[in-house]
Structure formats: C-alpha cells, structure tokens
Amino acid sequence: MNNGTNTEAPLLSVDGLVRYFDVSAPLLNRLIERLDRSFVKAVDGISFDIGRGETFSLVGESGCGKSTVARLIVGLYQPTAGSIEYEGVEIGPRSAAADRKRMQPHMQMIFQDPYASLNPRWRVVDIIAEPIRVRRLLSNKHEILARVGELLSQVGLSPADGERYPHEFSGGQRQRISIARALAGEPEFLVCDEPTSALDVSVQAQILNLMKELQDRLGLTYLFISHDLAVVYHVSTKVGVMYLGRLVEWAETQTLFENPRHPYTRMLLDAIPDLEMSGRQRIPVAGEVPSPINPPSGCAFHPRCPHAEDRCRAEAPLAQNYDGVYVACHGVAEGRIT
Template identity: 70%
Template sequence: MPEGSYVHIEGLKRYFDVSAPWLVRKLERRPRQIVQAVDGIDIEIAKGETFSLVGESGCGKSTVARLVVGLYPPTDGRIEFDGNNMATRRKQGAHSTLRRRMQMIFQDPFASLNPRWRVFDIIAEPIRAFGLSKDKADLEKQVGDLLEQVKLTPADGRKYPHEFSGGQRQRISIARALASQPEFLVCDEPTSALDVSVQAQILNLMMDLQRRLKLTYLFISHNLAVVYHISTRVGVMYLGRLVEQAPTDTLFRRPKHPYTRMLLDTIPDLDMTGRQRAPVAGEVPSPLNPPSGCSFHPRCPFANERCKVERPKALPIEGGTVACHGIEEGRIPIEDRSYTARG
C-alpha cells in the first residue's frame, strides 16, 4: 500500500447478474446477462481529504460507495482501510472495530430514517450497537452533544422523523453517522434530495465537521459545482470505470479526458457570461452492453480505431491519472479552461 494512503482501492470490480430466471433462459435460449457496474477501479484517499466521485446516473458511483462500506461484497479487487484489508478481516471482533470507524450518509433523508423510531433512538443505535456508552446518562449526553453538533437541540431527540424538514432530517442522518465516532464517512449524494438553500447549509455543516473532527470523506455526487466546493480530489466515472482523477483545481482548470470536458461543458452558466452549453450528442450506453475498447468512444469527438478496440489504461499525469489513448498519444491538446473564472 502506498505511503500516505488511508483508503486504498485497487482493481475493484462488482458485477451484478441480471439474467432472466433459469427456466425462462433455457426456454427462450437467452444468455446470462451481467452488468459490470464497477469494472476495475483504483482510488487512493489520504487521511483528512475529501475524495469525490462524479458521473451520470448508472455509471456505478453509488455501487462504489456501497462496496467501500461493505454493503456489497466486491466481485474482485481489494479495499484497504488504514492498512486493513476489508475482505479478509471477516472475523467478528476486528471487523466491527473497522465498521465503527466508517459510516455512511444516504441520499434520501426520507427513506433512511426509521419513521417509527424517535430521533433519540435513531442516533443512539450505533452507540448501543458498538457499546460506546457507560450508562444511560452518558448515552443521553452523547446523543445531546451529537444533536448540537449538527445544529439541532437535545430536545429534538424526543420527536419523530416526520416532524422534521428534509434538511433537518439530513442533519439527523449526519448525527447518526457521527454517533460511532467514525473517521471516514461515505456520503452518497447527501444533498441531491434537498433544495439549494438547504443544500448550502448541509454542505457548510459537513465542511465544518470535517475540520473539527478531522474526518475523511468519500463524496458521491452528480453535481460538479457541489464537488468543486467540497473536494480535495475528484474522480470522474463513466460506465463503471474511472476515466480521470485529479486534484480539484487541476481537474476544473485543466480537464483532460474528453468525457470530463463534456461534463464541465454542461454545467449551467450562472454568471451569464454568454458561454453556451455545448450539447453533446449521444447518451450513456447501457451498462449491460458497454461499447468495446474505451467505453466513451461512441460519443467522443477524438475517437479513432485504437479507441474502438483497446481499453485505455489509467496513466499518471499532472498529479492525477487519465485513461485515454488520445491524451497518451498527445492527439488531444490539453489546455487551460476558464470554467472557474468569473465572467
């Protein structure tokens, strides 16, 4: 494992079998169907940083989140967390210590909180499960502190989730995630179900908590502007593969992969600079039947014969990696872009 790496993901794969039932398959002579949701991903996350994964729906970014926290077992590949291989540490004791140190925040604050539990019990559950409180008074104090940390009041613990707005519920989810005193939080689109003014509150809260509690985040989002504000490093996913990763400023200033450039081009221009969004032809192909070679080639303006047959490898460049034949061969010029300049 490389120096300074806190979360190390190597060759991570997850395939889902979405075949029809056996009998239907035999009768209709249909083959098995496998979705390659995550198809070989390498990520390094350093302690205290925010690594973001962006991509369009169906690119496998949420699957990566679930693999990392262990909600899905990987088909292949390694996930190491602070030097521990998550796959081999299946023994109860050691594994539960690791589980305590990583927690997840989900997208939909309406679905991720049990409507029949009081907020106090929702937040107290991880504390009880990991045996982190001495007695009842200590538990109450811990839950009260957690609620205050997310800018709610201890009295809110007596209420039920339905009594809160979407933003407040997401605060409760964050408090629950913090209850086991984790170091690493996996956040799967934590603000995409919220209105913008509330989204800003939650993003600010997450950044404050990160500074105060020295948290490391894996942040999943489809919103590039949000990612720009919150991340240290960004990875761009397309059809189960990581096409580019780079430090945030580099990625937004000098995007390399044609898909990254396309995504950046589609960000609406709120500064009214008159920059037109360049609509890109084509759509994300079905992950059931991904294109050969570089999976982006049918939509890529730079694609050639090699792109159609050979899958590009991730090669290091300017502090990040890019998987693109065009960049490797120098066919695609890398230039500074002014996405981040105020008009």
C-alpha cells in the same frame, strides 16, 4: 484542509474493484430460451487512494456506478473482485472476518434520501443512539442521552428535538439527524452518497457548510458521491470522474477543473448551466450513456467522443499518470488531445 501533498500511507486504498450484478433471466427461462447469463458491470476495475483528512469525490451521470462504489466500501455489497484496504488492512472480499469487523466501525455512511434514511417509527434519540448502543460505546442510559444531546447540538439541532419523530422535521433537518447518527459511531471516515441532492439549494448550503465544519473539527475523511460538479468543486480535495463503471480521470480538484483532460470530463464541465451568463455558447454533446449490460467495446465513451479513432473502438484505455493527473484515454496518451 491539506492540499494532498502528504506522503503518508493512504487511509483508504481501493485496487481493481469490480462488482457485477447478475441480471440473468431465471434458470428455467434460460434453459428453454437458450439465453446466456447477463451481468451489469456496475463497477469494472476501479483503483484510487484517499489520504487522511481528504475529501475524495466521485462524479458521474446516473448509472455510472458511483453509488455502487460507496456501498462496496462500507460493505453493503460484496465486491466481485479487487481489494479494499483501510489503514493498510484488507477489508475486501478476501479479508479475514475479524479484520472486517475491526475496521468496519471506523466508517459510516450518509444517504441521499432524507425521508427514507430514518426509520419512521423511531424517535430521533433512538435513531442517533443506535450506533452507540450497537458498538457499546456507552452503557449508562444517562450518558447515552447526554451524548445524543451533544450530537444534536453539534449538527445544529436542539437536544429537545430528540423526543420527536422523523416526520416532524424538514428534509434539511433530517439530513442533520442522519449526520448525527453517523457521527455517533465515532467514525474517521464518512461515505456520503449524494447527501444534498434531495435538498433545496439554500438547505444544501447549510449541510455542505456543516459537513466542512465537522471535517475541520473532527478530522474526518470523506468519500463524497455526487452528480453535481459545482458541489464537488466546492467540497473536494480530489475528484474522480466515472463513466460506465470506470474512472476516466482523477486529480486534485483545482487541476481537474482548470485543466480537464479526458473528453468526458470536458463534456461534463461544458454541460453545467452558466450562472455567470457570460454568453458563452455551449455545444451540447450529443448522445446518452449506453447501457452497462452491453457497454461499447474499447473505450466505453467512444460513441460520444469527438476524438474517437479506431483504436478507441477496439482497445480499452488504461489510466496513466501525468504528473498526478490520472487519465484513461488513448487520445491523451497519444498526444492527440491536449
């Protein structure tokens, strides 16, 4: 893994990405009850770059919009605004359909739930062969079968497993099948949405090791979505911390974990249970994530932030670059938080 010192153009570049979900009441109810339209601001202006060969992780609590970002990038959702560029080609909402179609196959996705992400009525061989058939990478039946066998061994399963159905496999094995399917499309970029959070720790280790091994071998770039900071620390080269639809801080992994700047990042790090049992006394931060339908004014974190001032309540902070560390916090900008 390189240390992100590359100066070449990023593989994926996201700029000002916004996605609102309409959660308004039906038209008739709105007219009669005089309600306004209401939106969930799932993603509210996010920008980041991912370099080739990197693993960029997005962390945050549930409802912070990290999974929505993943789905926006692979095209499962359409962005409300903003741009997504892949290898310098716009694939966001304003892109030409042909560009999108050309770039889309470079990306694949691995999902969270190993039980829901495989069609229960399909044999494993058909599941893995699907991207090959859709993209017409191979046409000969024997070549496809041989390739599926190769993919299965690549993820640590036996080619003979191809004849079985998903329900015959454990959670970890299913996640391997998911990975094999993603690889079948010969992608360069994998979006992994909490790929291990439904697995037991010993199996999680197997999958994380496998993903790392595949990255080294195939030169893959990952966007990794997780709520588990220890996992993120282990896999990523860069980390972005999300809170209520915005990135509050992003930096190189080591920098972020050694010297967290944003109060929310600090709180998250502080909340991790202490396996070392150093006897460190933790101060659990009060409060919970507010509703994204009606986020707090100014900096969304201010109701839970010990450093909040009037300015934080009134004005939303913009991210600023501090030697490669991006932080969106008035306190950090003003030098109040060091």
